[in-house]
Amino acid sequence: MKEVWLIDDGVSWEDVRDHVIDAIETGFTGVAVRRDFIELARKLGNIEVEEYAIETISDADDQNRIAEMLEAGRRIFIEFENWKIIPLENLIAMRRKGKIIPIVETPDEAEVVLTTLERGADGFAIRPKIRELMKEFAGIVERTEDLNLVEAEIFEIRKLGVGDRVCVDTITLMSPGEGMLVGNSAEFMFLVASESEESEYVASRPFRVNAGSVNAYIRVGARTRYLAELRAGDEVEIVRFDGKTRKSFVGRVKIEKRPMILLRARFDGVSGSVILQNAETIKLVTPEGKHVSVAELKVGDRVLAYIGEKARHFGMAVEESIIEG
Template sequence: MRLTWLDIRTITAKEAALEEAVHQRLDGVVSDKLEDLQQLPPTVKKILFPQGKKLPKDLGGADLVIVDPREHGSPAELAAAHPGVDFGRFVEIIDADSLEEACESARTERWSLLLFRDPTKIPLEIVIAAAAQATGSLITIAQDAEEAEIIFGVLEHGSDGVMMAPAAVGDATALKQAAVVHTPALDLVELTVRATEHVGMGERACVDTCSYFREDEGILVGSHSKGMILCVSETHPLPYMPTRPFRVNAGAIHSYTLSRDGRTHYLSELKSGSKVMAVDVKGQTRLVTVGRVKIESRPLISIDAVSEDGRSVNLILQDDWHVRVLGPGGAVLNSTELRPGDRVLGYLPSEDRHVGYPINEFCVER
């Protein structure tokens, strides 16, 4: 679980920022004034950060106080003097000495708030590695939600949390979204092939991602938003050409695939930097970044399948033996060799779509 802290010390529209923070269920609100924290519900951690100011004698109302030992004393000494209040340490990293100070804090303190002055994330990587066996929490200051997403992904572990000052309404929401690093598992189903048909020429899309796929992974693709088939990546050996384990030969350009928050995208609108959902045969998912989409004219084949409860699914692929889908148990099935009665893995979303977002409305797709 990634922690999200909203820093309201320097903003003017504090009331709107606090309302958004509570609504989005951010984990903490940071201020240098105790009165700013008084009205927060118990679900939000009240964090006092009196940077450049004296520490109040009465810390009542604060759940956590972040201190600079040079100004306020060590967290351990302050914790002994103020029972019931947690203390954390602030470190600004500007050189090798302050980097070592941050590493020491990460290893020993319960809370470490880190400010990296240089744009490189190498120092953060070093601190994360230094704290690999520690039990405390690292909170890194970000300038915006885009940087927060990067911070959460550093070394595949990321910082435990991010503190960010909002520049506008909506920034708290963006910070919360940046902290969502896990995608939900999907309930895949077995579909029975009813028919295949050669449908002539058209444009198909190869989706080249910035990640390696596993042998049991691919992306879900379908002609209709309520039914998709799991197309395997090119991780399996093929005659005449090398494997390309970053690629899925996904289907005709009109097809849907899944992205963040259950949203669908047409294959035709994917581009460098887009996100798509990688799915394995057990339904486990992860978001991967698109590096390139290759759209070319090719012969196409249409595959019609049906679920046990009678729902129809269609997928149009490049009409070539080397384009494959996944079946039960991770079986790799060449699309041109599929016959009626064969079983493939698929997904059956229950909602209709409006501009890719799931919505419950009347909609017929044929």
């Protein structure tokens, strides 16, 4: 999970206190303050607190020195003279341990450091700013990467018997066109819609995704999790029909026995499947961002899917040969 930090070397505790409170209330990961203020800051709320320290990169020697510091597993706040991307790229490529947290001045700079070399830095830090701007910076971290969703064609629909299905209730309200990526393989995942639409039978529950069978994978950033292992407080990823993503957290998980239905789809020679509850309120998402019920799906219909890495080991992508059906 990417981090967002407030770094504040103010000498007045009253000013620093107000900044720390803003960081807590806008969802920052942590704050870095003068040593004398560390314990005072910790008493204000549940937030990580570190001692203020910045490493400046002005030449290749600085870059190599910081690379060695990262080997100790430290989180390092980094400032670049003249704002150069190349040293950041080099550090990201060289790093095996530790966390790189560059200091940025604008939201645009924050976006750049989170996407440099695709992996990006581990987060970013800002100096004290007005509360509304701090909210904007926090929102950048909540929006994770943009995904390339594809139009997959349904080629098999088959009713199954009763199975255990998982409802994921989040602490976030979702809109039509949003949901979660779920599938029977990490290589091919379907965008399962949130229950954000009203229906004739039940009221909308825009915090919920009726996600599928217990064995299925759910995408959470660069990792996958099994639906059955999700618990309250776990991070999840909300995905919109245009590929925009944001993070949320599980409020609760419900596993209940329900009649199930198997769906298979394909895109560009790659195929995948998902098993969902067989009910009219369970929906996938069309390329136009509309919801389509599994009760209305037909062979030949197109729905949104994500094509990812095939092989996984404890949720992480690995290079190996694997066949999943």
